[in-house]
Amino acid sequence: MNKHDISRSDTPEKPVLNIGFMALTDAASVIVAATQGFAEKHGLTLNLQRQASWATLRDKLLSGELDAAHSLYGLIYGVQLGLGGAPATDMAVLMGLNHNGQSINLSPDLQAASVCSGDALAQRAHQDGARLTFAQTFPTGTHAMWLYYWLASQGIHPLTDVDSVVVPPPQMLAHLKARRIDGFCVGEPWSAQAVDEQMGCTLATSQSIWPDHPEKVLGCTRAFALQHPNSARALVMAVLEASRFIDESEENKRSTAQLISGSEYVDAPLSAIQPRFLGQYQDGLGHAWLDGHPLRFHAEGRVNMPYLSDAIWFMTQFRRWGLLRDDPDYLGIARQVQQLELYKQAASALDIQVPQAMRSSQLLDGKCWDGSDPVGYARSFELHALTDAPLSAHQESR
Incomplete structure (x- = not known):
């Protein structure tokens, strides 16, 4: 699908969406998309609804009270696999929201x-x-x-x-x-x-x-993504543009930190949000540093790609710690949940680069993760x- 196709014919089936979020700095791109004109540009109105806990957010996603949400990666996969107290439900990861932080x-x-x-x-x-x-x-x-x-x-x-x-x-x-x-x-x-x-x-x-590392995602039920593909794609485009805006400059990061510190969003002192938002850390032990891997929302699309390997990693950890009693079909489940085609359509329409679906990373213990052997890993x-x-x-x- 090209840019012309989307702009001409893909009017959102559901133009008003209820979007859940938690009082966290990494909800910034969703908040910016809803409040700074990015959603309206793509034919949407986003009603932000702050949640008291991740369990409440999950339950409202499953009941349909929320259409989509700023969500933990592992929450989406826990529901998909029937873990953590909720019935197994087909879920969807529309895009990544942030790395690090x-x-x-x-x-x-x-x-x-x-x-x-x-x-x-x-x-x-x-x-x-x-x-x-x-x-x-x-x-x-x-x-x-x-x-x-x-x-x-x-x-x-x-x-x-x-x-x-x-x-x-x-x-x-x-x-x-x-x-x-x-x-x-x-x-x-x-x-x-x-x-x-x-x-x-x-x-x-x-x-x-x-x-x-992967962190929060824009998540929804697979039923919502299937029944409202235009709305889902427009939502991804709005949040993608908001993510790109935040990462464009330090000025944008500072203004975003000011916005989300408000009582209706994160409701925390700007002094607690802005420094680590900018990668400025102090640990309470006398050390201060500028982090080489700060909270990122876009990084030219590298943050936002719903990588298959990221999804598989969380399932390997569920298996490692006994949440899963048997090895699932790691790749098959990831392919079902990660909405790769929808994401590619949205990113391509915005001239945002789409990385490969598998990526390689090295964690602090020296282990390399590339998604190739989840059972062995x-x-x-x-x-x-x-x-x-x-x-x-x-x-x-x-």
């Missing part, structure tokens, strides 16, 4: 005890009577997978050496202050705000685990659960 933080008590490194944390985790509790945001979500992967890389089994609980992103600081948790993995601005308020330290960024880790993960590690919270 999540963090693992430790509590003030651990920092005061000089537990400020992976080695020190491993020693503490393996002490008798020193059971630690870490929060992530959803049982199959990206934050659970980054937390588990990082802990395992430090020799800490995330399902047996520590406890894992689910906490919605905006509630992380309250749980930390109440000493209910010893650390967390979450998206910004909540890690930065914890550091700003001297509520512990940032021990690892997600981009230190996997540089330019899931079994290749020294620390894993595969079929014996305790169910308590995967309970959800609203």
